[in-house]
Amino acid sequence: MIDLHLHTTASDGVLSPSALVERAFDVGIRILSVTDHDTMAGIDEASDAALARGMKFLPGVEITAVDNRKDIHMLAYFLENEEERLAPFLARQRSDRVRRAREMSKKLSEAGLSINIDEKILRCESTGGAVGRPDVANALLAAGHVASVQEAFDRFLGDGCPAYVPRKGMSPVQVVRVVTQVGGVTALAHPGLLKKDSLIPNLARKGLDAIEVYHSDHASSDEARYLRLSEEHGLAVSGGSDFHGAHHRRAKCFGKIGLPRQRFLVLIDRLKQAHKKVHGVVPLGFGL
Numbered sequence: 001m002i003d004l005h006l007h008t009t010a011s012d013g014v015l016s017p018s019a020l021v022e023r024a025f026d027v028g029i030r031i032l033s034v035t036d037h038d039t040m041a042g043i044d045e046a047s048d049a050a051l052a053r054g055m056k057f058l059p060g061v062e063i064t065a066v067d068n069r070k071d072i073h074m075l076a077y078f079l080e081n082e083e084e085r086l087a088p089f090l091a092r093q094r095s096d097r098v099r100r101a102r103e104m105s106k107k108l109s110e111a112g113l114s115i116n117i118d119e120k121i122l123r124c125e126s127t128g129g130a131v132g133r134p135d136v137a138n139a140l141l142a143a144g145h146v147a148s149v150q151e152a153f154d155r156f157l158g159d160g161c162p163a164y165v166p167r168k169g170m171s172p173v174q175v176v177r178v179v180t181q182v183g184g185v186t187a188l189a190h191p192g193l194l195k196k197d198s199l200i201p202n203l204a205r206k207g208l209d210a211i212e213v214y215h216s217d218h219a220s221s222d223e224a225r226y227l228r229l230s231e232e233h234g235l236a237v238s239g240g241s242d243f244h245g246a247h248h249r250r251a252k253c254f255g256k257i258g259l260p261r262q263r264f265l266v267l268i269d270r271l272k273q274a275h276k277k278v279h280g281v282v283p284l285g286f287g288l
Helices: 017-026 043-052 083-110 118-127 133-142 149-157 172-181 199-205 220-232 249-253 261-279
Strands: 002-006 031-034 056-067 070-077 185-188 210-215 236-240
Touching (some): 002 017, 017 043, 043 056, 070 172, 083 118, 083 133, 172 185, 185 199, 185 261, 210 220, 210 261, 220 236, 236 261
Parallel strands (some): 002 031, 031 056, 185 210
Antiparallel strands (some): 056 070, 070 185
16 A cells, blocks of 8 residues: 555544554555655654555655635655655745744634644744644644534534634745755645646646645545546656544544555656656665
């Protein structure tokens, strides 16, 4: 099994990087990528854990772009840990996450719904982790203001809700450029949730490498549509469960949703070309 979309405690997952790798191994995953939101803080720990179990590991990150006030998630993959090269960019991404979380907290407080988000923010700032809306939702839950995380989003944090705060950030095309400049490849994440297929032709012309076709929230009709679009625009294919933890609705797909091997080989070939174009050589040790 190949799963290229996984989250850890470095962002909004519930398992540490090493614990996630152990759980992945137990469910039959043998090739994986950790793709935390706007941070690569968990990459080294996950990579070491994967190596110890004889698994193949692909460094990754899920970057949030913005298009017309709407979040666009972009999965970036690398052959090596590019955290140092991406540090200034990812730091700006995380800084906006902190701004957003604090503004949402302020709106909630003004509505009589006080929460404690500062502890999570301080922990993320000290470790290079990323805070996000799920953390605000969990704070609402912990304070007893809602009965579930989903209720927090439905009543307060979703687009158009009282405490919603829009994100600021780069466009999807700008994110593609940033990733390309360090030798990585970029995939449009879970487009079936995004429902903005009109973005794909322009992104493909501007250097997008792949579409995430296989995802826990994609129906078979979504997979067929995005396979067709990937072929029409000369794009590779990615896939993964988007696992966050046992509490999450996608937990049932962990170890069951993934990228077919032949599709993975196409994506890796494109990644090797992108890496070589920037770095001159392809690192040893990623033979398949």
